[in-house]
Amino acid sequence: xxxxxxxxxxxxxxxxxxxxxxxxxxxxxxxxxxxxxxxxxxxxxxxxxxxxxxxxxxxxxxxxxxxxxxxxxxxxxxxxxxxxxxxxxxxxxxxxxxxxxxxxxxxxxxxxxxxxxxxxxxxxxxxxxxxxxxxxxxxxxxxxxxxxxxxxxxxxxxxxxxxxxxxxxxxxxxxxxxxxxxxxxxxxxxxxxxxxxxxxxxxxxxxxxxxxxxxxxxxxxxxxxxxxxxxxxxxxxxxxxxxxxxxxxxxxxxxxxxxxxxxxxxxxxxxxxxxxxxxxxxxxxxxxxxxxxxxxxxxxxxxxxxxxxxxxxxxxxxxxxxxxxxxxxxxxxxxxxxxxxxxxxxxxxxxxxxxxxxxxxxxxxxxxxxxx
Amino acid sequence: xxxxxxxxxxxxxxxxxxxxxxxxxxxxxxxxxxxxxxxxxxxxxxxxxxxxxxxxxxxxxxxxxxxxxxxxxxxxxxxxxxxxxxxxxxxxxxxxxxxxxxxxxxxxxxxxxxxxxxxxxxxxxxxxxxxxxxxxxxxxxxxxxxxxxxxxxxxxxxxxxxxxxxxxxxxxxxxxxxxxxxxxxxxxxxxxxxxxxxxxxxxxxxxxxxxxxxxxxxxxxxxxxxxxxxxxxxxxxxxxxxxxxxxxxxxxxxxxxxxxxxxxxxxxxxxxxxxxxxxxxxxxxxxxxxxxxxxxxxxxxxxxxxxxxxxxxxxxxxxxxxxxxxxxxxxxxxxxxxxxxxxxxxxxxxxxxxxxxxxxxxxxxxxxxxxxxxxxxxxxxxxxxxxxxxxxxxxx
Amino acid sequence: xxxxxxxxxxxxxxxxxxxxxxxxxxxxxxxxxxxxxxxxxxxxxxxxxxxxxxxxxxxxxxxxxxxxxxxxxxxxxxxxxxxxxxxxxxxxxxxxxxxxxxxxxxxxxxxxxxxxxxxxxxxxxxxxxxxxxxxxxxxxxxxxxxxxxxxxxxxxxxxxxxxxxxxxx
Numbered sequence: 001x002x003x004x005x006x007x008x009x010x011x012x013x014x015x016x017x018x019x020x021x022x023x024x025x026x027x028x029x030x031x032x033x034x035x036x037x038x039x040x041x042x043x044x045x046x047x048x049x050x051x052x053x054x055x056x057x058x059x060x061x062x063x064x065x066x067x068x069x070x071x072x073x074x075x076x077x078x079x080x081x082x083x084x085x086x087x088x089x090x091x092x093x094x095x096x097x098x099x100x101x102x103x104x105x106x107x108x109x110x111x112x113x114x115x116x117x118x119x120x121x122x123x124x125x126x127x128x129x130x131x132x133x134x135x136x137x138x139x140x141x142x143x144x145x146x147x148x149x150x151x152x153x154x155x156x157x158x159x160x161x162x163x164x165x166x167x168x169x170x171x172x173x174x175x176x177x178x179x180x181x182x183x184x185x186x187x188x189x190x191x192x193x194x195x196x197x198x199x200x201x202x203x204x205x206x207x208x209x210x211x212x213x214x215x216x217x218x219x220x221x222x223x224x225x226x227x228x229x230x231x232x233x234x235x236x237x238x239x240x241x242x243x244x245x246x247x248x249x250x251x252x253x254x255x256x257x258x259x260x261x262x263x264x265x266x267x268x269x270x271x272x273x274x275x276x277x278x279x280x281x282x283x284x285x286x287x288x289x290x291x292x293x294x295x296x297x298x299x300x301x302x303x304x305x306x307x308x309x310x311x312x313x314x315x316x317x318x319x320x321x322x323x324x325x326x327x328x329x330x331x332x333x334x335x336x337x338x339x340x341x342x343x344x345x346x347x348x349x350x351x352x353x354x355x356x357x358x359x360x361x362x363x364x365x366x367x368x369x370x371x372x
Numbered sequence: 373x374x375x376x377x378x379x380x381x382x383x384x385x386x387x388x389x390x391x392x393x394x395x396x397x398x399x400x401x402x403x404x405x406x407x408x409x410x411x412x413x414x415x416x417x418x419x420x421x422x423x424x425x426x427x428x429x430x431x432x433x434x435x436x437x438x439x440x441x442x443x444x445x446x447x448x449x450x451x452x453x454x455x456x457x458x459x460x461x462x463x464x465x466x467x468x469x470x471x472x473x474x475x476x477x478x479x480x481x482x483x484x485x486x487x488x489x490x491x492x493x494x495x496x497x498x499x500x501x502x503x504x505x506x507x508x509x510x511x512x513x514x515x516x517x518x519x520x521x522x523x524x525x526x527x528x529x530x531x532x533x534x535x536x537x538x539x540x541x542x543x544x545x546x547x548x549x550x551x552x553x554x555x556x557x558x559x560x561x562x563x564x565x566x567x568x569x570x571x572x573x574x575x576x577x578x579x580x581x582x583x584x585x586x587x588x589x590x591x592x593x594x595x596x597x598x599x600x601x602x603x604x605x606x607x608x609x610x611x612x613x614x615x616x617x618x619x620x621x622x623x624x625x626x627x628x629x630x631x632x633x634x635x636x637x638x639x640x641x642x643x644x645x646x647x648x649x650x651x652x653x654x655x656x657x658x659x660x661x662x663x664x665x666x667x668x669x670x671x672x673x674x675x676x677x678x679x680x681x682x683x684x685x686x687x688x689x690x691x692x693x694x695x696x697x698x699x700x701x702x703x704x705x706x707x708x709x710x711x712x713x714x715x716x717x718x719x720x721x722x723x724x725x726x727x728x729x730x731x732x733x734x735x736x737x738x739x740x741x742x743x744x745x746x747x748x749x750x751x752x753x754x755x756x757x758x759x760x761x762x763x764x765x766x767x768x
Numbered sequence: 769x770x771x772x773x774x775x776x777x778x779x780x781x782x783x784x785x786x787x788x789x790x791x792x793x794x795x796x797x798x799x800x801x802x803x804x805x806x807x808x809x810x811x812x813x814x815x816x817x818x819x820x821x822x823x824x825x826x827x828x829x830x831x832x833x834x835x836x837x838x839x840x841x842x843x844x845x846x847x848x849x850x851x852x853x854x855x856x857x858x859x860x861x862x863x864x865x866x867x868x869x870x871x872x873x874x875x876x877x878x879x880x881x882x883x884x885x886x887x888x889x890x891x892x893x894x895x896x897x898x899x900x901x902x903x904x905x906x907x908x909x910x911x912x913x914x915x916x917x918x919x920x921x922x923x924x925x926x927x928x929x930x931x932x933x934x935x936x937x
Contacts, residue, residue: 011527018615033531033696043898048907050883086794124603124693130431182757189754196604196692213821213844216872229844305794306825306840306851317825319838330908332827334840334876342875353531354613354695371898 006031011353015044019122019357022367024341030353038348038356040341045371053331058084058158058298061328066152068333069369071114074100074107075311077156079333082237082307083318084158087300096160096290097239102173102281103146103155105274109180110139111312112220112267112274119264119361120191123200128191135183142173159292170282177275177282184272192268201264202255205347205359212258215346216339219314221363224250224266225258231310238309243280245273260362267364299326313337313364337369404486404496412485416636417447423635423685430689450628457624462525465621469523473516474622474629480512481633484640489563491653491669493662502563503551506644507544510599513633514540517608517618520630524621532617535696536601536608542703543598543605549711550592553585553718554578554648557728567652572672575733579649580740582732584717589649591707591714593680596641598699601634603688607696642680643673650676771796774818774850782808787855797838797851802863805854809869812841812850819843820850823870826877828884830909835861837886856886865891883908 014025023044066073117132147155248269250262302324317334428435436443521533598605609617653669825840865888878897885906
């Protein structure tokens with residue numbers, strides 16, 4: 001009996017493709033519907049932000065950090081601020097830290113909402129996306145009131161935050177949280193426990209814990225592999241030690257540990273935890289100034305440092321080298337999406353083309369964060 | 373018909389030597405053109421508007437509301453826009469096939485309307501093989517879609533076309549097998565014959581005739597959704613995977629043809645189910661006036677069909693898409709065996725109760741009402757629990 | 769373990785191949801012999817006391833007289849961190865790849881190759897990652913001058929303000 005001969009097909013997915021979350025490109029070698037390999041090709045959004053930092057100085061770089069990851073710009077703001085503060089040994093006022101945490105946690109919810117909504121849309125369900133966006137819009141309204149912008153916030157400064165909470169904002173934020181908590185359950189009823197949804201996500205793109213660490217996966221992607229690791233708990237920064245919250249991890253309830261469904265569920269649960277942190281922060285917020293006195297001509301001493309913080313896409317590292325002048329000598333951002341993209345080529349072998357889309361969505365990669 | 377032709381010739385409109393058969397053919401052409409242009413195309417357009425409005429409401433958006441009252445004329449505006457657009461034919465494509473594919477889709481979409489039983493006398497051609505004709509001409513779509521996918525010379529189109537071919541050919545089998553129980557019970561393939569075998573009351577519908585037909589109706593509906601490329605089976609044009617599937621390279625009117633066929637097919641899907649299982653146009657004899665009766669029957673039929681169209685919109689707005697292997701598993705491992713069981717079960721049922729079992733009708737109807745009540749109660753429960761404002765007024 | 773203790777332990781193992789240990793604040797680091805990168809990496813990864821299971825960051829810095837490649841190592845099991853550096857000449861900088869020890873090095877080394885121009889020997893896929901394949905030069909180097917055009921596309925945008933001025937004249 002002669003065996004059926006099939007031919008391998010090379011597919012070019014992107015850079016203009018509806019589900020590549022920005023501008024990514026994959027060269028897919030596929031045998032029919034089954035992929036042999038998907039080779040990521042990044043760099044379409046490379047703006048050399050690290051080089052810009054060397055030209056614009058410490059204060060001037062803050063608006064540019066928004067563009068590193070526009071979906072959760074609060075964290076990139078905070079990361080740059082923290083790196084500079086560590087270099088120059090600046091103490092952020094207590095209220096300033098609270099403002100940072102509140103803004104950042106709201107941003108985390110917004111980022112995760114976009115992630116889970118886009119994931120549902122990539123699987124073909126359009127309604128959850130609009131519901132997620134509806135909630136995100138309300139958060140955007142709150143943040144707009146806080147800093148005047150809805151996407152690229154530029155809220156934080158070296159040594160604190162730019163503006164204090166506006167009058168009445170605290171009550172509005174608390175009212176929103178009261179509204180948001182049941183919405184999560186509604187969202188779960190709408191999509192998370194849908195049979196087709198689980199079938200599409202469970203057992204797809206399984207990452208073992210050892211692999212996850214070796215490939216330097218971070219944040220929700222790492223926690224979905226069953227590793228209880230959160231920078232906010234384990235290398236505490238800012239005022240996070242003052243809050244009670246859990247670190248949700250994947251348990252492989254629907255399929256294998258570390259599959260796409262675990263990554264999805266971890267994000268859903270993290271939103272609830274963020275809401276918990278926000279409630280505590282809004283209730284405990286102390287008085288006082290929000291911005292430390294920092295020289296306008298900010299010149300940190302010669303040296304270098306690395307800071308890590310938990311962004312929406314996980315452990316974000318800022319490596320800054322200062323030569324004692326008003327301009328940083330070198331800035332490097334280690335982002336979660338960059339590491340997550342590195343593992344796609346390995347995971348893609350044997351998956352179907354439809355699964356590649358869910359895999360990208362479940363790793364929550366954001367193109368500007370990869371390319372910077 | 374003959375008298376109409378005779379009158380036309382006598383009126384001298386076609387000259388003295390007009391042959392009766394030619395005039396008859398012309399009359400049929402004009403009549404069918406009126407049906408297609410007057411019913412099929414506007415229906416497809418209006419469904420596109422209705423779908424966007426229904427979707428928008430489910431997704432807490434507003435939807436198109438600018439063109440005409442409540443945005444009702446949006447479909448006309450879209451049609452005009454698409455006609456005015458440039459018709460792009462890629463250099464590397466197989467041009468004749470590429471141009472022909474949309475026409476073939478339209479052919480597959482318009483032919484079933486010939487046997488559409490709107491009322492007891494409002495039917496273009498009551499073929500004695502009506503339902504067989506219906507299933508066979510709708511299957512023409514697969515040729516057109518495959519043609520479009522291949523001729524585009526685009527890999528995404530090709531994958532879309534192949535997916536569509538695999539999907540439609542597979543789901544033809546459970547769909548065909550689910551029609552058999554009804555044919556077994558009525559002994560006819562004619563659309564009108566099948567409807568006349570049912571009554572106006574729900575317990576006389578074939579949906580509730582016995583448990584096997586109930587299952588068959590559900591399988592037929594799901595298979596028809598799969599054949600019509602509707603969510604959760606919209607893999608051939610899966611936007612997030614294949615860009616636009618087989619229609620990726622099309623633009624302007626040719627692109628619109630594919631989607632008009634898709635929306636128009638919703639009516640055909642609904643009509644098949646309504647005819648076979650929901651009593652078609654059957655309405656109680658309230659008046660002796662034939663015209664009034666026909667109008668009432670047409671309204672009944674359309675209400676049933678539009679309800680099914682609405683359900684398919686609802687499904688599309690709610691469910692995610694399945695993967696190709698899950699799609700095939702569902703068809704070959706579940707639907708095909710269950711369809712065979714249905715067929716044999718109905719055959720046995722008909723052998724035991726040749727005239728049907730009226731008690732079973734009442735029991736099944738009661739069960740269905742109970743099921744619907746539970747469903748409604750759950751919907752109300754979730755609506756109450758959701759803290760968002762829910763508006764039932766469709767004109768907001 | 770404290771960062772300095774870790775570096776001392778590596779120093780005890782490798783002796784003079786650790787060229788320098790600096791307790792610079794806020795992050796202390798060790799400068800190591802470029803030839804011993806893989807050996808030291810493997811030791812730090814496999815030593816049960818250190819168990820550096822994650823290469824959390826790898827980046828290059830151009831100091832005008834030398835190029836440094838900086839490794840930020842991290843251990844998830846021991847929860848400690850260490851910083852290693854290698855100093856390389858500016859002409860044809862080359863160092864062995866750590867891809868065999870930590871898989872995450874693959875992409876980060878490609879980025880360093882692309883932006884700083886360090887060649888990683890033994891790397892499985894040494895291609896540009898962020899810049900186009902046919903780009904000339906390494907943008908993160910301090911003496912990099914941006915070419916005026918790329919494939920006939922201008923890389924500078926005319927300032928609209930200047931254009932207004934010239935129109936007035």
